[in-house]
Amino acid sequence: MPTSPATTTTDLEARATTALRRLVGRDDVEFRDGQLDAVRELVEGRRRVLVVQRTGWGKSAVYFVSTALRRAEGAGPTVIVSPLLALMRDQIAAAERAGIRAVTLNSTNADEWGVVSAALAAGEVDVLLVSPERLNNPRFREQQLPTLAQTCGLLVVDEAHCISDWGHDFRPDYRRIRDLLTTLPERTPVLATTATANERVVTDVVEQLGAGGHDVLSLRGPLARASLRLGVLPLSAPEQRLAWLTAHLRELPGSGIVYALTVASAEDVAVALREAGYEVAAYTGRTEPGERIRLEEALRRNEVKALVATSALGMGFDKPDLGFVLHLGAPSSPVAYYQQVGRAGRATDRADVLLLPGPEDKDIWRYFASASMPRQEQADAVIRALTEAQRPLSTMALETLVDIRRTRLELLLKVLDVDGAVQRVQGGWAATGADWSYDAERYDRVVQARDREQQLMIDYERTDGCRMAFLQRCLDDDSAEPCGRCDRCAGAWFDTTIPDAAVNVARERLDRPGVVLEPRAQWPTGMERLGVPVKGRIGAGVAMGEGRAVARLSDLGWGQRLRELLRGEDAEVPDALLKAVVAVLAGWGWQQRPVAVVAVPSRRRPLLVGSLAEGISRLGRLPLLGTLDLVEGGPVGDAGGNSAFRLAGVWERLAVGPELAQRLAEVDGPVLLVDDVSDSRWTLTTAAGALRQAGADAVLPFVLALEA
Incomplete structure (x- = not known):
């Protein structure tokens, strides 16, 4: 951008308005309340500013307009720390519309890093977007970050709640920003933005932004969203929730997002909706980057009714006319919920937001909370x-x-x-x-805070008062008042009836058991250090074949029933579950039918595993050859660790005894290996290896449940 004399107070508003109109592409647009104030503090005051404003208020307009004015003054490029690739893509597109040259350095464009670096050195870049992880890339940290810190005209921290331990989406890499702030020259303006921060998060973020003794100005607006119509429909049975969705999805306005708490649920719901005739797709952490871009564009162009997504589709996805957000299962806090529903109704008069909580939500919250704490x-x-x-x-x-x-x-x-x-x-x-x-006190406080937030989410589901006001109070928004639109203020705006036919179809879909159990193909790296003499690919002579499970524990249907079974006392396999087992076996489609059954020895659930193996043997008319022997007490170590230690813990701990070996020699064909639950798959892998070495032609694993 061309260089001009420093912007003055008298012409700043005019220059800023020109930049805003170029950004939006309209000659009649004006700043919203608070936007020009933030721009003025950054450009004239060179201050550190935290902006807390609702989604759709226009936080990106603040930093793009500020960038245009700072670059016109001859300042260096703006550096934006942004958490998601989707957010970066939208920001780059918005910048280009305003004539701002924006580039990114991220994990998906490594082949462009040289070109981007050359453009930065030549002063041809107005905005550089980087992920917080990039700040700790050794090459970037040592070769480019020091120069950027000294020359940038504006530093922007987008989704700033990620800085805070108390934020609903805390990311450790964001805490590196505090160190970066201490390296900036005096009077380098800094902008941090978020739509989802309560007072505790704001205090924490302000403290970190002030690193080096700087004063931080906090600009906060009302967080109520006039376009959102909130509601909650409590249905305890998963088939009822799925049936409601298949019966009523087409009634929701436009296109939108259906959120699920797990990858498995998102994929299963997407399949069910497609079977019901809807144009939908799953969008999860497993979705490849290129496919994510394609699906985001399909939703923007209303080519799909909905994306069935996990939180992988969250911050940064921008579709101003998104018509609805529906949750099958509740996020773990009202703050996280507000962030996700804020995707809807940014440029429409009405958007529908409906929560269908489930009794399994608490288990899922507990799992993710434990996984995130050191x-x-x-x-x-x-x-x-x-x-x-x-x-x-x-x-x-x-x-x-x-x-x-x-x-x-x-x-x-x-x-x-x-x-x-x-x-x-x-x-x-x-x-x-x-x-x-180890800061045990700090982590204890975080755990306690998250427990309180989970309870608040339950309180939100049960409140008799205005739902929008409840969310505002959770975000410490003093302007909270009844919205007049939600199901508590105006009555249920959604049809609560569920056709029997839809329930029957959903029940049949959820009662349809069977998921593939993929065999391990590769030994973990470096097993020699743990005394296990294997490396590379698992040899064909000891590998197990593709297997089956009744369900994943995270599945909506059988997963919920299996969780309840496995939480209880050890008992024989229930008849209903055994029928599901038979259905899975009948639909397997194997190349060669198993000729016998072998059980994995179970110390926790011997009745369950033993009766499962016996039941399969009896109903399938297959000989039950017996059970592998436990060596020196059997496998060691706790479930949930990494692959290397799980393999070391089971290595040579399961053996084929003389009687089992003799019976194996009497059969010709694949053996069905039966267990209750598979997590790492190394127990099944080593058990199959022992059976193969003892003469089994092939080993096909079968379990009731997969952990993941």
Whole structure:
């Protein structure tokens, strides 16, 4: 952009309005309340500003207009720290409409990094968008970040609630921003924005933005959304919820989002809706980046009625005319819920928001909450392993030294990195040698806060008062008052009837058991360190075949029933479940039918597993050859750890005894290997290997439930 004299107070509004109209593409648009104030504080005051405004208020307009004015003054590029690729794509498109040259450095465009770096060096970039993770990329951190920190004309922290431990979507990498702020030259303006922050989060974010002794101005507006019509429809049975959705989805305005709490639920609901004739698609953490872009565009163009999504489709997705947001299962806090429903009705007079909570919600909240909190013994083990190694270790190498599941280990490394105990370097991770202690008090406070937020979500479902006002109060918005539109203020605006035919179809769909159990193909890396002499691909002579399970524990139908069964006392397999087992076996479509049954020995549920194997044998008219032997007490270690330790814990702990070996020699064909639950699949893999080595032609695993 061309350089001009510094913007003055008298012409700032005119210049800002011109930039805004270029951004929006309309000559009659004016600033909303508070937007020009924020621009003025950034451009004239060079201040650090936190803006808390409802979704759709126009926070991006503040930083793009400020960018245009700062660049006109000759300032360097704006650096925007943005949490999601979807958000970056929308921001780049918006910038281009305003004539602002915006680029990004992220994990999906590594082939463009050289070109982007050259453009930055040449002063040809107005806006650089980076993820918080990029701030800790060794190459970026060492080669580009110092220069950017010294030359940027504006630093923007988008979705700033992610900075705070108390935020509903806390991300450890966001806490690196505090360190970045201390390296900025004096009077470099900083803007942080969010639509979902209560007073506790605001206080925390302001404290971090003020790093280096800076004053922070907080600009906060009312958070009520006049277009949203909120409602809750409590239906305890999953078939009722699915039936309501299939019967009434077409009545919801326009196109929208159906949120589910788990990947499995999102995929299952999408299949059910397609079978009911709806044009929908699943959008989850498993969706490939290219497919995500395609699906987002399909929703924007109203080519689908809905995307059935997990929280992977959240912050940053921009469709101003999104007609509805529906939840099958409640998020774990009113703040998180407000963030997701805020996607709807940004440029429409009305958008429908409906929550269909389920009794399984609490279990799902508990699982995700436990997965996100670091444990002291695990943190100590990671630091000790890196210290003793005296060289950088990759995450895969660490997995053979500490028994922590990959996703939890990656999160823990980020937390320890932010705390200064470890550092990401070329080649992996290294201990810094800095003193570090586990802040148990802080984590206890976070756990307690999340427990309170979960209770608030239940209170939201049950409240007799205005639902929008309830959400506003959860966000400490003093302007809360009855909205006059929600189901509490104006009565149920949605049809509560559920046709019997829809219930029957949904029940049949949810009662349809059977999911594929994929065999392990590769041994974990570095197993020699744990005394297990394997590496590379699992040999064809010991590998198990593709298997089946009745359901995933996260499934809406059988998953819920299996969770209840596995929580109870050990007992024989119920008749209804055995019928589902028979249905799965009948629909398997195997190349060669099993000729016999073998059971995995169970120490926790011997009655369940034993009766399951016996029932399959009896109903399938297959000989029950027996059970593998436990060696030295059998598998060791707790469930839920990483692959390397799970394999080490079961390695050579299951054996084919003499009687079983003799019976195996008398049959010719595949053996059905039966167990109750599979998590890592290493128990089944090593059991199948033992059977193959004892002479089994093939081993087909069958379990009641998959953990994931």
